Amino acid sequence: GAGVSQSPSNKVTEKGKDVELRCDPISGHTALYWYRQSLGQGLEFLIYFQGNSAPDKSGLPSDRFSAERTGGSVSTLTIQRTQQEDSAVYLCASSFFGENIQYFGAGTRLSVL
Amino acid sequence: QKEVEQNSGPLSVPEGAIASLNCTYSDRVSQSFFWYRQYSGKSPELIMSIYSNGDKEDGRFTAQLNKASQYVSLLIRDSQPSDSATYLCAVNKGTGNQFYFGTGTSLTVIP
Numbered sequence: 001g002a003g004v005s006q007s008p009s010n011k012v013t014e015k016g017k018d019v020e021l022r023c024d025p026i027s028g029h030t031a032l033y034w035y036r037q038s039l040g041q042g043l044e045f046l047i048y049f050q051g052n053s054a055p056d057k058s059g060l061p062s063d064r065f066s067a068e069r070t071g072g073s074v075s076t077l078t079i080q081r082t083q084q085e086d087s088a089v090y091l092c093a094s095s096f097f098g099e100n101i102q103y104f105g106a107g108t109r110l111s112v113l
Numbered sequence: 114q115k116e117v118e119q120n121s122g123p124l125s126v127p128e129g130a131i132a133s134l135n136c137t138y139s140d141r142v143s144q145s146f147f148w149y150r151q152y153s154g155k156s157p158e159l160i161m162s163i164y165s166n167g168d169k170e171d172g173r174f175t176a177q178l179n180k181a182s183q184y185v186s187l188l189i190r191d192s193q194p195s196d197s198a199t200y201l202c203a204v205n206k207g208t209g210n211q212f213y214f215g216t217g218t219s220l221t222v223i224p
Contacts, residue, residue: 042117042201042215043212044214045211045212091157100145100205102212104158105156106156107156
């Protein structure tokens with residue numbers, strides 16, 4: 001079946017603009033993660049969704065970052081008033097509930113000018 | 114102190130040699146350990162998971178876990194140029210939803 005799909009693959013925006021990044025997980029996967037990977041850095045956890053439970057937002061770096069997951073499937077990560085330090089690759093991963101194996105999408109490369 | 118630490122490398126080995134990648138973690142309650150491979154410009158892909166002390170082998174890959182010393186390693190036997198990538202170590206504490214990733218070790222296998 002199809003893997004985790006992320007769009008857009010690349011996004012260039014101006015400082016101060018809002019951006020939305022989309023993640024479509026593998027069908028049937030109830031767990032969904034967002035990570036940020038800056039150049040030369042490891043993956044930084046941002047947020048976790050599991051089914052209809054309240055999301056774990058403990059990794060969001062500021063209140064400019066938010067995420068939604070509609071219908072337990074597609075998720076959107078929104079960054080408001082983007083800053084240059086937000087430039088990174090944003091990765092989404094999904095998994096079956098209770099399974100530790102995450103499957104990653106190809107990521108969205110965000111560049112804030 | 115970082116949750117997961119890896120030597121960033123780069124690590125270079127000749128084709129056919131054994132590549133040894135190491136990772137240490139700070140929290141003794143950590144329960145699950147993972148190695149991901151990430152090719153340049155691509156997303157991470159899981160290659161090994163290990164949950165108990167000792168060795169776990171899968172083809173040319175062997176993961177080793179030592180909870181007493183809080184380290185996990187990955188051995189790649191008969192290294193191939195196609196193994197050239199960044200290898201990320203990840204840890205899950207089992208008490209929450211967070212996976213903690215190291216910064217990765219860059220491996221180059223020289224033909």
